[in-house]
Amino acid sequence: MIQLRGVSKQFGTRWAVRDLDLAVPRGEIFGLLGHNGAGKSTTIGMMLGQVWPTTGELRICTHDITRHRAQALHRVGAIFETPVFYDYLSGWKNLQILSHYTAPTPPERIAKIVDWVGLTGREHDKVSKYSHGMRTRLALAQALLPDPELLILDEPSDGLDPEGIHEMRLTIQRLQKELGLTILLSSHLLNEVEQLCTRIAVLNQGKKVFEGTLADAKQTKQWVRLKVGDFARAAASLLADQLITDTRDGSLVALADGVKTDALVRRLVALDIPVFEVAPEEETLESFYLTLMHDSRAEGRKLKAES
Amino acid sequence: MFFLQLRSELAKLFGKKRTYIGFGAFLLSQNVMLLAFRYSNWQNGTAKLLESNGYLATEFISALTVAVLMLIPQILLLMPLYVMLVGGDLVAKEAEDGTLRMILSRPISRFRLLFTKWLTGVIFAAILVVSLGAMALFFARCWFEWKGMFIFIPIPGGQTIFNVLSADEGLKYYALAHVLLAVNACTMLSLAFMFSCFNMKPAAATILALSFLFLSVVMEGMPFFEDWKEFALTHHFRSWIFVFAKPMPLAQIAESLCVLVGVNVTAFVIGATHFHMRDIKS
Numbered sequence: 410m411i412q413l414r415g416v417s418k419q420f421g422t423r424w425a426v427r428d429l430d431l432a433v434p435r436g437e438i439f440g441l442l443g444h445n446g447a448g449k450s451t452t453i454g455m456m457l458g459q460v461w462p463t464t465g466e467l468r469i470c471t472h473d474i475t476r477h478r479a480q481a482l483h484r485v486g487a488i489f490e491t492p493v494f495y496d497y498l499s500g501w502k503n504l505q506i507l508s509h510y511t512a513p514t515p516p517e518r519i520a521k522i523v524d525w526v527g528l529t530g531r532e533h534d535k536v537s538k539y540s541h542g543m544r545t546r547l548a549l550a551q552a553l554l555p556d557p558e559l560l561i562l563d564e565p566s567d568g569l570d571p572e573g574i575h576e577m578r579l580t581i582q583r584l585q586k587e588l589g590l591t592i593l594l595s596s597h598l599l600n601e602v603e604q605l606c607t608r609i610a611v612l613n614q615g616k617k618v619f620e621g622t623l624a625d626a627k628q629t630k631q632w633v634r635l636k637v638g639d640f641a642r643a644a645a646s647l648l649a650d651q652l653i654t655d656t657r658d659g660s661l662v663a664l665a666d667g668v669k670t671d672a673l674v675r676r677l678v679a680l681d682i683p684v685f686e687v688a689p690e691e692e693t694l695e696s697f698y699l700t701l702m703h704d705s706r707a708e709g710r711k712l713k714a715e716s
Numbered sequence: 717m718f719f720l721q722l723r724s725e726l727a728k729l730f731g732k733k734r735t736y737i738g739f740g741a742f743l744l745s746q747n748v749m750l751l752a753f754r755y756s757n758w759q760n761g762t763a764k765l766l767e768s769n770g771y772l773a774t775e776f777i778s779a780l781t782v783a784v785l786m787l788i789p790q791i792l793l794l795m796p797l798y799v800m801l802v803g804g805d806l807v808a809k810e811a812e813d814g815t816l817r818m819i820l821s822r823p824i825s826r827f828r829l830l831f832t833k834w835l836t837g838v839i840f841a842a843i844l845v846v847s848l849g850a851m852a853l854f855f856a857r858c859w860f861e862w863k864g865m866f867i868f869i870p871i872p873g874g875q876t877i878f879n880v881l882s883a884d885e886g887l888k889y890y891a892l893a894h895v896l897l898a899v900n901a902c903t904m905l906s907l908a909f910m911f912s913c914f915n916m917k918p919a920a921a922t923i924l925a926l927s928f929l930f931l932s933v934v935m936e937g938m939p940f941f942e943d944w945k946e947f948a949l950t951h952h953f954r955s956w957i958f959v960f961a962k963p964m965p966l967a968q969i970a971e972s973l974c975v976l977v978g979v980n981v982t983a984f985v986i987g988a989t990h991f992h993m994r995d996i997k998s
Contacts, residue, residue, distance in 0.1 A: 420995075450997070450998060451997075454995065454996070454997060457820065457821045458820070459817060459820050459821070459995065459996040459997070460995040460996065460997065461993070461995060478823060478825065479823040479824075479825065480823070481823070482821065482822060482823040483823050485821070485823075486821075487818075487821035489814065489817055489818065489821075489998060490998070491814065491998075493813055493814040493815050493818065494815065494818075495728055495731065495815065497731050497732055497733070498727070498728070498731050502727065502731075505724070506724040506727060506728065507818065507819070507822070509717070509720040509721050509723075509724045510721065510724075510819055510822035510823070510824040510829075511822045511823055511824075512717070513717065513720060551818070555822070561821075
């Protein structure tokens with residue numbers, strides 16, 4: 410549904426996105442992660458033909474977005490972080506106006522969508538009277554109007570209360586299950602991404618630093634919680650012996666490929682370091698993300714120092 | 717589809733309260749001016765001017781004469797301000813609010829979106845001018861009788877338009893003058909619209925367009941630019957006055973019209989070209 414090949418975007422002298430390859434298959438909920446300024450919104454802007462790529466090729470629903478924008482976006486819906494509408498008009502009028510930029514939409518279709526998002530009874534109120542949650546539902550309704558195959562959600566839970574976030578999560582799941590939509594979800598809420606997405610891509614400083622399934626993300630490193638007499642000495646020795654590849658938080662170590670915890674214990678006992686606890690630590694998306702960011706920052710510093 | 721999109725743009729524009737500020741300002745200023753005409757020394761001065769030229773003053777101090785006189789300050793001061801206020805809002809306000817991003821996530825081309833927006837602005841400008849003329853005539857008729865029309869308009873550069881017309885003829889020329897005024901209003905709108913297509917605040921687009929107009933007025937008034945005055949936009953905005961001249965300088969009016977149409981097209985093309993190239997970001 411979405412295919413990006415070698416996509417870059419330069420604003421002045423700054424590269425917002427650099428040499429990005431991305432593929433989102435049909436029917437998936439794909440998460441796009443990254444901190445502020447990582448290039449997520451620029452990437453989404455390029456996918457929707459709002460931002461011109463400096464280099465590269467972007468295909469949406471098999472059409473080149475820069476050359477055949479109308480065909481590419483014909484069955485695409487999008488929601489942006491802060492839902493904005495014409496506040497002085499009713500929700501219904503807003504939907505009518507926005508639908509006219511895609512195709513004439515019969516009132517029955519609008520009524521059906523309004524009902525689907527749970528705005529029935531309030532659709533003729535002015536948007537200025539809507540709460541943030543209702544605006545988000547209206548944003549979802551406008552995205553669903555063109556009967557989309559692909560839904561691009563840029564921080565859809567931004568500003569919602571916990572109940573709203575929960576509701577949005579359920580709605581996204583419903584959209585995929587009931588309507589079979591492909592969804593690209595850009596979010597800061599790692600917990601949401603973890604619960605919703607099947608595949609993720611992580612951007613850092615405009616570059617993709619990871620792409621894969623959620624399971625891949627969690628299995629990149631096998632972390633073990635290690636309670637020992639002298640963690641610093643133990644970690645240094647284990648790193649030197651290539652039994653571990655990384656350490657974190659003053660108590661976690663990442664096992665090297667093929668290494669089991671018994672090898673660690675044997676080595677520590679041989680070094681006369683008391684071992685109190687060795688327990689596997691389940692990787693969460695948050696810990697994976699933080700490690701990834703830490704690693705890519707360290708790599709960036711190393712490259713800078715080398716150059 | 718195009719008409720649905722145009723209807724949507726019109727609904728957005730006429731759904732906003734600020735769109736009606738211009739209409740309200742015209743209504744208020746016209747009634748203030750009418751009070752001044754009715755109760756000030758103005759009538760005596762006009763009567764003297766007419767009688768010194770051999771005309772019967774009572775036949776020409778009328779609703780039509782007053783309506784034209786009321787138009788001048790409104791066209792010079794209020795019309796540019798309100799037309800450019802709307803023109804500056806057309807694209808820049810949507811970009812500032814974020815609704816433009818939502819529209820451009822749909823399969824509408826940027827050119828088509830801009831064209832419908834510009835056309836909406838043109839419709840607004842035409843409605844504003846027609847309302848201005850109709851309201852001026854209506855309120856003037858409430859206070860003055862329906863008789864012949866007397867025109868005395870001094871133009872910068874020493875020329876004066878002086879004419880007396882029957883009520884029927886006067887009404888015909890009054891309507892024709894409004895067609896030319898509508899072209900002026902469209903040109904003002906196009907200027908503001910052009911700036912609005914650039915990455916700037918709506919107020920900045922309006923101020924830039926107004927500055928362009930003021931610069932044109934100032935340059936036109938400087939003796940140094942006497943030979944270049946035909947390059948000043950405001951010189952061509954004055955063609956509506958020449959409708960009342962005797963004989964009517966048709967070639968001069970046609971030339972001004974061509975220049976104004978050219979400015980409209982140029983402003984739209986510059987705005988559309990830049991808008992097409994720019995990145996739309998939040």
